[in-house]
Amino acid sequence: MQISPEEAAKALDEIARTRHRTLRNAPPLFPSWYLSFIWGGITVVQFATEVLHGPASWAGVAVVLAALAVAVVKFLRDMFRLPMRPHRSVVDPWAWAGFAGWIVGTQVLCFALLAVFGATGLPYPRTFSSLAVFAVALVTAPALPRWMALRNARRAEATDS
Amino acid sequence: MRPELDPVIHAPTRLRIVALLAASDEVEFAFVRDTLELSDSALSKQAAALEAAGYVRIRKGHVGKRPRTWFSLTREGRAAYESHVAALQAIVAGSGHSLLPARPAG
Numbered sequence: 001m002q003i004s005p006e007e008a009a010k011a012l013d014e015i016a017r018t019r020h021r022t023l024r025n026a027p028p029l030f031p032s033w034y035l036s037f038i039w040g041g042i043t044v045v046q047f048a049t050e051v052l053h054g055p056a057s058w059a060g061v062a063v064v065l066a067a068l069a070v071a072v073v074k075f076l077r078d079m080f081r082l083p084m085r086p087h088r089s090v091v092d093p094w095a096w097a098g099f100a101g102w103i104v105g106t107q108v109l110c111f112a113l114l115a116v117f118g119a120t121g122l123p124y125p126r127t128f129s130s131l132a133v134f135a136v137a138l139v140t141a142p143a144l145p146r147w148m149a150l151r152n153a154r155r156a157e158a159t160d161s
Numbered sequence: 162m163r164p165e166l167d168p169v170i171h172a173p174t175r176l177r178i179v180a181l182l183a184a185s186d187e188v189e190f191a192f193v194r195d196t197l198e199l200s201d202s203a204l205s206k207q208a209a210a211l212e213a214a215g216y217v218r219i220r221k222g223h224v225g226k227r228p229r230t231w232f233s234l235t236r237e238g239r240a241a242y243e244s245h246v247a248a249l250q251a252i253v254a255g256s257g258h259s260l261l262p263a264r265p266a267g
Contacts, residue, residue: 001167005253008249011171011249014180015176015180018177018197019183022185025195081224083189083191083192084185084192087184089184090184156184
């Protein structure tokens with residue numbers, strides 16, 4: 001099969017434009033509800049172990065563990081049903097660094113709030129610090145996988161320009 | 162081994178489909194159709210040709226009660242695409258043209 005250099009250049013240009021359009025149209029990298037759900041679970045565990053006592057405490061923890069198991073199954077199922085999952089070769093490592101930063105950041109925030117609430121004598125500091133971070137997760141988690149998908153698109157465009 | 166142009170991939174619509182799939186692990190039918198602005202029948206026809214060549218894997222499933230179809234490149238399909246892109250780049254580079262960047266995914 002023989003083609004001219006102009007045809008080859010045009011084909012390469014089409015490939016690059018298709019790649020950019022694909023990554024621009026890509027959905028968020030993963031279902032964001034899962035991150036909020038994890039922090040919701042942590043909050044309920046803190047509530048069950050700090051506020052509740054005896055059988056109610058154990059029941060609370062058991063409910064959270066069961067709900068987390070169901071959530072993991074649903075998360076994997078949702079991942080499998082995404083309209084598009086990017087290949088590892090187009091995923092920006094900084095997107096995953098941002099993801100790790102979010103995980104670490106929310107934990108650091110939780111410990112910082114725990115220290116502040118503990119120092120000020122607020123009752124149930126573990127529950128309230130987790131609750132505050134749960135609220136932060138509800139607000140910020142949806143943006144995280146969208147931002148990660150956008151980073152992939154920008155990286156491809158920067159690489160190809 | 163010298164990279165070769167692949168006539169199965171080189172057809173314009175199939176080239177765009179394979180380029181899209183190369184950037185993806187798995188893609189739903191509607192995403193490919195809408196991103197490449199193809200009709201259902203055109204996409205089905207080209208996907209069937211790529212599947213017959215052993216380049217594309219087609220998975221059927223459901224989201225809720227709605228049937229869905231997902232596409233992914235097979236290992237052979239990804240290798241053929243990478244070889245095709247390398248051949249295109251070699252042709253452009255050999256001609257003295259500036260090399261348009263279209264790096265194969267993978």
